Amino acid sequence: MDKKIAIQGIQGSFHHLVAQQYYNENVQVLECMSFRELVAALVSGEADEAVMAIENSIAGSILPNYAMIDENNVKVIGEHYIPIDMNLMALPGQSIEKIKKVFSHPMALLQCKEFFKKYPHIKLIEDADTAEVAKRIHVQQLKHVGAVASKAAADIFELETLAESIHTKKSNATRFLILSMKKKEPNGEKIDKASLKFELESKRGSLVSVLNIIRDFNLDMTKIQSMPIIETPWKYSFFIDVIFEEYEEFKKAMEILEVMTEQLKIFGTYKNSL
Numbered sequence: 518m519d520k521k522i523a524i525q526g527i528q529g530s531f532h533h534l535v536a537q538q539y540y541n542e543n544v545q546v547l548e549c550m551s552f553r554e555l556v557a558a559l560v561s562g563e564a565d566e567a568v569m570a571i572e573n574s575i576a577g578s579i580l581p582n583y584a585m586i587d588e589n590n591v592k593v594i595g596e597h598y599i600p601i602d603m604n605l606m607a608l609p610g611q612s613i614e615k616i617k618k619v620f621s622h623p624m625a626l627l628q629c630k631e632f633f634k635k636y637p638h639i640k641l642i643e644d645a646d647t648a649e650v651a652k653r654i655h656v657q658q659l660k661h662v663g664a665v666a667s668k669a670a671a672d673i674f675e676l677e678t679l680a681e682s683i684h685t686k687k688s689n690a691t692r693f694l695i696l697s698m699k700k701k702e703p704n705g706e707k708i709d710k711a712s713l714k715f716e717l718e719s720k721r722g723s724l725v726s727v728l729n730i731i732r733d734f735n736l737d738m739t740k741i742q743s744m745p746i747i748e749t750p751w752k753y754s755f756f757i758d759v760i761f762e763e764y765e766e767f768k769k770a771m772e773i774l775e776v777m778t779e780q781l782k783i784f785g786t787y788k789n790s791l
């Protein structure tokens with residue numbers, strides 16, 4: 518039986534595009550209207566795996582997603598990057614001048630902030646999903662309303678593109694994680710990346726000591742994200758990604774970090790896809 522993959526959003530969303538690229542064109546998806554719903558579907562077993570956006574090159578990290586992965590003991594089993602192309606769309610026959618409101622996912626609106634500065638008459642409103650807005654405009658035949666979404670969404674929901682590629686930087690890209698409640702099954706793929714988290718005592722040099730171990734064992738840190746620990750004001754946890762050539766070196770580094778840090782947690786080891 519095909520695996521069921523939870524995505525945030527509906528057909529035509531960027532998550533759907535990633536699921537099609539990572540699994541296959543006909544992937545069986547479970548459409549979730551929030552990241553919280555997506556994680557709940559994984560935890561309950563309703564979905565086997567999930568695709569979750571974690572970071573965008575313009576809008577930055579989606580911090581609540583780090584916390585949800587951590588709190589629910591979700592495993593990271595892969596990653597996927599896609600260039601993100603944002604487009605303004607509306608019912609056929611509308612023009613930008615006629616559009617009064619534009620709805621989209623908050624991360625999508627953030628990526629297009631510069632474009633909309635030129636159109637101060639347009640009110641930007643956050644919504645659950647890019648493609649879902651496109652669908653709503655089509656189903657309810659909403660005039661004077663625009664969506665910011667993918668070209669695929671415009672095609673599926675028969676909308677006209679009023680402005681193409683409206684994201685601020687043309688190199689706009691989003692990184693997605695592939696998630697599961699189970700550890701990655703070996704499938705012959707090279708494992709050369711890991712996502713982990715640790716907490717540190719607020720002591721002089723504690724982070725530097727960890728970074729030295731990472732360097733000494735030839736791990737290349739590709740990302741570091743600090744997150745406040747809610748229970749203890751001004752104490753932080755660090756979420757990091759590392760890539761490596763030798764799995765054995767990674768393992769040895771983790772044995773040392775286990776002793777040097779508090780709450781070391783490895784979310785998963787998987788194939789680097791950048």
Ligand SMILES: O=C(O)C(=O)C[C@]1(C(=O)O)C=C[C@@H](O)C=C1
Binds near residue numbers: 645691
């Ligand atoms: O609304 C969508 O289409 C999504 O897939 C969500 C999402 C996100 O969560 O960042 C995915 C990629 C883009 O960066 C913008 C929006």
